[in-house]
Amino acid sequence: MRAIGRAEVVAVCDREPLMAEQLAVRLGVPGRYDDLQQMLQNERLDVLHIATPPDSHLALAKMAFAAGCHVFMEKPFALTEAQARVIVDLANEAGRKVGVNYLYNFETPGLQLQQLLDSAALGELVHLDTAYGYNLSGDYGLAVMSDPGHWVHRLPGKLFHNVLDHVLAKVVAHLGDDVQTQVCAFRRRDATGNPVVDAMPDELRFMLRSGHLTVSGLVSAHGRPVAHTLRVVGTRDTVELDYAARTLVHSARQSQPSALGRTFVPWSQGRQFFKNGWRNVGQFRRHEFHYFQCMRVLLNRFYDSIEGRGADPVPQDQILRVCRVIDQIVTGIEASA
Structure with missing residues (x-):
């Protein structure tokens, strides 16, 4: 993110507070959270990068789109095609972009x-x-x-x-x-x-x-x-x-x-x-x-x-x-x- 200079990384979140703290300290990120909803409310994010196991992607993407965020998803995009369709539909309904790391x-x-x-x-x-x-x-x-x-x-x-x-x-x-x-x-x-x-x-x-x-x-x-x-x-x-x-x-x-x-x-x-x-x-x-x-x-x-x-x-x-x-x-x- 910093290498391409297209966005400012303002916060990280993990439900294990120590993991979020370690990542934030190591990378010099000011915000660190253990609750995604709180991060979305406090930071007014434009984009959320989701890098969690795929069984959590649907729930996290739903919260992100509701907060007006674009979403970039780590692969696997979702646990099943049915979940993937829900995520895509949510993005389209919100008028937001959803991407995936098919690098x-x-x-x-x-x-x-x-x-x-x-x-x-x-x-x-x-x-x-x-x-x-x-x-x-x-x-x-x-x-x-x-x-x-x-x-x-x-x-x-x-x-x-x-x-x-x-x-x-x-x-x-x-x-x-x-x-x-x-x-x-x-x-x-x-x-x-x-x-x-x-x-x-x-x-x-x-x-x-x-x-x-x-x-x-x-x-x-x-x-x-x-x-x-x-x-x-x-x-x-x-x-x-x-x-x-x-x-x-x-x-x-x-x-x-x-x-x-x-x-x-x-x-x-x-x-x-x-x-x-x-x-x-x-x-x-x-x-x-x-x-x-x-x-x-x-x-x-x-x-x-x-x-x-x-x-x-x-x-x-x-x-x-x-x-x-x-x-x-x-x-x-x-x-x-």
């Missing part, structure tokens, strides 16, 4: 992909293949694994419910309202003996179909290196995106005949990665390579929409479609258990 669409390769799609350079889309890795040995993974009371265990889709937005937000713009799903979910790690923790699967595969377009998805806690990729197959061309490395390259294509022509393909691919590398260096020099640079882009566009200078960066129909497909995948996860 990776605004990562450099995501923005490049959108330019290719806008220019029809890839042709008609045939298939999307998306992969997202999750490290259960990382800080957040350890918190989930070591605490059976962690809120992730309350989610219907458990771990996957919390990360599917990152996977689906990249693809739903290309899907229609009628999406067929096939799901396989299972636990690959050894049992701990704790029934709550052991009930959480850590490997997910899914297939979606909407008309002539198909999507394959992989969410893995065990695959290494930890992946965050998207392959977009079109009738004219195919591109491969790596969100961690911030690269987009066109898939290998042999343009010269015979075996000799094959020798040129790796050099062509290498040249693409070289150009991606230099672009990243340039962004680093311009202070545009921050880990959350994509969130800066998204927040700038969200505040533009609030000020009437642009469209919603994540359209409402895409928010609802993500939630709808998550519901379908969660149903498949439960059936796999």
Whole structure:
């Protein structure tokens, strides 16, 4: 928020007073509350950023819209599509904006992909293949694994419910309202003996179909290196995106005949990665390579929409479609258990 200079952070709120106090002190925020209603009454906020577990989003958003606030929501947007529809309807009734942190669409390769799609350079889309890795040995993974009371265990889709937005937000713009799903979910790690923790699967595969377009998805806690990729197959061309490395390259294509022509393909691919590398260096020099640079882009566009200078960066129909497909995948996860 401070990096983009679009708003002043005036208050934080958490129902645990110590958490609000620690955050306010660490970030130098003047207001700290343990009651949202009191904060809304005292601070006269323009925008409320909700970064709580998804089962609280509907109630908090309802209070925010009643107070005249725009809302920027951390993902998952809501616990279910039905709750998401209520939130969207409340925003529209109040004449306020509601956004969601689907940040990776605004990562450099995501923005490049959108330019290719806008220019029809890839042709008609045939298939999307998306992969997202999750490290259960990382800080957040350890918190989930070591605490059976962690809120992730309350989610219907458990771990996957919390990360599917990152996977689906990249693809739903290309899907229609009628999406067929096939799901396989299972636990690959050894049992701990704790029934709550052991009930959480850590490997997910899914297939979606909407008309002539198909999507394959992989969410893995065990695959290494930890992946965050998207392959977009079109009738004219195919591109491969790596969100961690911030690269987009066109898939290998042999343009010269015979075996000799094959020798040129790796050099062509290498040249693409070289150009991606230099672009990243340039962004680093311009202070545009921050880990959350994509969130800066998204927040700038969200505040533009609030000020009437642009469209919603994540359209409402895409928010609802993500939630709808998550519901379908969660149903498949439960059936796999």
